[in-house]
Amino acid sequence: MTKLLPPLAAHHSVAIIGAGIAGLACGQVLASSGASVTLFDKARGPGGRLSSKRRPGAALDLGAQAFSVRDADFQHAVDEWLAADCIAAWPTRTYQASSRGWQAHDDGQKRYTGAPRMSALTRHMADSLTAMPNAALHTGTPIVALEHSPAGWRLIDADGAHYGPYGQIVISAPPPQAHALIQPWDDALAAVCVTREQRTCWAGWAIFDGPLPLIPGVTPSWQMARLDHPMLNIVSRNQTKPGRETQPESVSLLAQLDWSEAQLEQPAEWVAEQLLTAFKRTSPTAATFPKLIETGAHRWRYAQPATPCKYDYLYSANGLALCGDSFRGGRVEDAWLSGHRLGEALIGRSVR
Ligand SMILES: Cc1cc2nc3c(=O)[nH]c(=O)nc-3n(C[C@H](O)[C@H](O)[C@H](O)COP(=O)(O)OP(=O)(O)OC[C@H]3O[C@@H](n4cnc5c(N)ncnc54)[C@H](O)[C@@H]3O)c2cc1C
CATH class of the missing domain: 3.90.660.10 (Polyamine Oxidase; Chain A, domain 2)
Incomplete structure (x- = not known):
């Protein structure tokens, strides 16, 4: 996107729906800048399409098997993960x-x-994030609706529990899943979700x-x-x-x-x-x-x-933003870059 986002105040609170690699990358940038960040994922653990299936004596990767690096920012992250021993060449x-x-x-x-x-990578990212005092992760928490009031955004989970208020919502769930949350609040973002099959x-x-x-x-x-x-x-x-x-x-x-x-x-x-x-x-x-x-x-x-997208992420002025691999190209690197760059844009560090 080319428009300048209003920079996020350091005390700003952000909810991120989806703790796949895009949501975690976004959360890392925001929490490091001092924002208060809470991630929600409907699954039992973080990782999304980088999760692994554990069987007695065996761990099976059923999503991404391996990933490559083209971008210098992503290479920097990969170097950190190599040093932390949560990834290896294969x-x-x-x-x-x-x-x-x-x-x-x-x-x-x-x-x-x-x-x-494979899930060791997203586990490492989640652990690094939640080690910060201003970040939290709720797993097993499907968010089914958003509410908006002058106090900010609230999230409602499948059991009816409310969370918030938050100043900013980031949705990193794939667009068909994001659509139901966005649709009552933002016609333009909802319309894009429909096109991102x-x-x-x-x-x-x-x-x-x-x-x-x-x-x-x-x-x-x-x-x-x-x-x-x-x-x-x-x-x-x-x-x-x-x-x-x-x-x-x-x-x-x-x-x-x-x-x-x-x-x-x-x-x-x-x-x-x-x-x-x-x-x-x-x-x-x-x-x-x-x-x-x-x-x-x-x-x-x-x-x-199903198709490439020309944006890294999408946002609107009312405090809603979308990221994830769907906004670049369907690879691990694309997902990370989408979340990372949205995080940077929200804190006003860089805008692409
Ligand atoms: C079979 C397969 C093979 C692949 N192979 C490769 C490969 O070899 N190389 C490569 O680079 N990439 C590969 N990919 C793509 C790669 O896995 C993805 O690009 C990347 O993992 C997407 O990350 P993400 O964070 O954008 O989305 P996701 O990982 O999908 O994260 C979104 C998260 O949102 C959560 N969520 C959704 N709705 C809600 C809700 N309402 N409330 C709370 N949480 C919600 C989900 O549980 C999920 O954890 C593969 C993908 C698949 C499926």
């Missing part, structure tokens, strides 16, 4: 797989993942009691494969990620978006079976798979923005 052994076979693939881009699970992605997983069968010409320690397949997009092996070397063989099976949308209402058990069968068929027909311990699937209803 993957280095990647493949492209199609009906013609598996080929090693290196696009020269360095990537990182959370260690020992999000695509769906099914993410399956499978845990085995032994290593996967060997694939000719492929290193046994392969870490991730991108598939040219109508159903499966990405397969990644969680036990090849830093800090998870002792966990059993476990794959995350990310479906293609077109296929996910066609199977939107299918039961998770059916989806898991389809994805696992498709994965097994990428191995030689004679291959014997280890015993399956557990399988399942998670549906990300709002996985990825």
Whole structure:
């Protein structure tokens, strides 16, 4: 955005709905400037699409598997996370797989993942934030409505509890979810939410009691494969990620978006079976798979923005603002930059 926001007074209180990486990045900037910041997330923990599924003996990433860095500000944050040991470089052994076979693939881009699970990154961000006396995080708190009065904004959760008043509201939930909160208060922001469609992605997983069968010409320690397949997009092996070397063989099976949308209402058990069968068929027909311990699937209803957006974030003069990956490009870096830059704009440090 190009318009100058009124700088946030140091004592200003801000509520952030959504403690994914965008909301956490925004909260970090605001709390560091002295604002009083309260984050709310409907999930049991922070992280959003960077959350991980924990099973006995295994941690599985079902959202983002790894992320890359292009922006200097984001690189600065990544350097801090590397020093804090909550992320590490991964993957280095990647493949492209199609009906013609598996080929090693290196696009020269360095990537990182959370260690020992993707959610370690957002957990670190949340812990750093809530260590400040002027920041708080309420998880398991779905916000269902906003109220406005001369005293400021109030939030109402699904149990009817009220929070506030706050001078500023930031919503980092994906726009289709933000719309219901915004719509009674701001026609312009609500209209933008309607245009920011999000695509769906099914993410399956499978845990085995032994290593996967060997694939000719492929290193046994392969870490991730991108598939040219109508159903499966990405397969990644969680036990090849830093800090998870002792966990059993476990794959995350990310479906293609077109296929996910066609199977939107299918039961998770059916989806898991389809994805696992498709994965097994990428191995030689004679291959014997280890015993399956557990399988399942998670549906990300709002996985990825359908189209790029020319703004980093959006705000209105009445104290409402929107951020998240939907306002840049659908990657971890985009989400972080959106939240970080909104935070900077709100305190008047920089405006883009
Ligand atoms: C399957 C999958 C694979 C991906 N792979 C990659 C990848 O390889 N590389 C990459 O860079 N990116 C990848 N991404 C994208 C990346 O995960 C996202 O860009 C990023 O995590 C988005 O962060 P966010 O903070 O904008 O949104 P989110 O992480 O979605 O955070 C929004 C938060 O808002 C909360 N919320 C929503 N509504 C409410 C409410 N009413 N009240 C309270 N809380 C609410 C949610 O619980 C959530 O925690 C992938 C995403 C998916 C789903």
